Amino acid sequence: MNSAVWRLRKLLASSPECTKDNHLRTVGPETILEKSAWLDxxxxxxxxxxxxxxxxxxxxxxxxxxxxxxxxxxxxxxxxxxxxxxxxxxxxxxxxxxxxxxxxxxxxxxxxxxxHHEAIQLARHALRFDPYREELVRYLLIVLALDERRNDAIRYYDHWIGLIRKELGISPLPATRATIEEIRNLHDVETLQHLRARLFGTDGRQRSLS
Structure with a gap:
């Protein structure tokens, strides 16, 4: 705790708007960081x-x-x-x-x-910090495919599956395997609609039959 407080004080002190002990105060067992207009x-x-x-x-x-x-x-x-x-x-x-x-x-x-471009960028950013989050991987694969980058989606999946097998010793979840199979077989409008429906949490094929 003392080390963390010291690091915070040092960061605050580097700003010209900060006055000594004006924003980070220790009161008994508590350390309080007060909000201020300049403090982001x-x-x-x-x-x-x-x-x-x-x-x-x-x-x-x-x-x-x-x-x-x-x-x-x-x-x-x-x-x-x-x-x-x-x-x-x-x-x-x-x-x-x-x-x-x-x-x-x-x-x-x-x-x-x-x-799609913004979705792809954000998904890649988030996966930097949680590379094995499968729901996020599925969304990235889907938006890549919808952005007419089907080959990029397949390459990403092939690289990613190699990582999880090597690092974690596991295989993808059924939902992830189903998603990549749809992308590999993305040759008609029906499959494209079904893939897009995954972003809405629905199954396009089941819906079309109901």
Whole structure:
């Protein structure tokens, strides 16, 4: 804890707007970081973005999505990497989970809106920090295929499956295998529609038969 507080104080002191002990205070057993107009804390922005995204992403205007993307791209890995205190580990896992779930939601939304390039970029960014998250991998494969980059999707999958077998000793989930098989056999409009339906959480073939 002392090491983490020292690192935070050092970061704050590097800003000309900061006055000594004015924003990071220790009161008894608690250390308090006070909000300030000049102090841009990524964790606050990430949590606010997640709350907005997970509650009403379908209602957001394009400018709102742009703001969300700017926050997600600021995520650069584990919170206070190198610190192993219990509270740091807990907060690190919480923030990582929030980032991944928000990224998943936004990638899916962008894919639904046919904003494939943006969806691909965000999926690749998120997979830098959680490369074995299969739901995110599936979304990336789908939007690559919908963006007429079927061969890129197949190459990505072949590389990724080699990694998980080597590093984890496991095979992909059935849903992931089904997705790549559809992409490998993407030769007609029906298959394309079924693939697109996966972004909406529906099965296009079952729906067409109902």
């Amino acid at each position: 804390v990524d964790t606050w922005a990430l949590l606010q973005t997640a709350q907005t995204t997970l509650s009403s992403v379908a209602e957001l205007e394009p400018c709102g999505i742009k703001d969300i993307l700017s926050v997600l791209y600021r995520y650069e890995g584990p919170f206070l990497d190198g610190e192993e205190a219990d509270w740091v580990l807990e907060e690190r896992e919480r923030l990582h989970s929030v980032f991944v779930q928000t990224a998943l939601t936004v990638v899916r939304h962008l894919g639904q809106q046919a904003r």
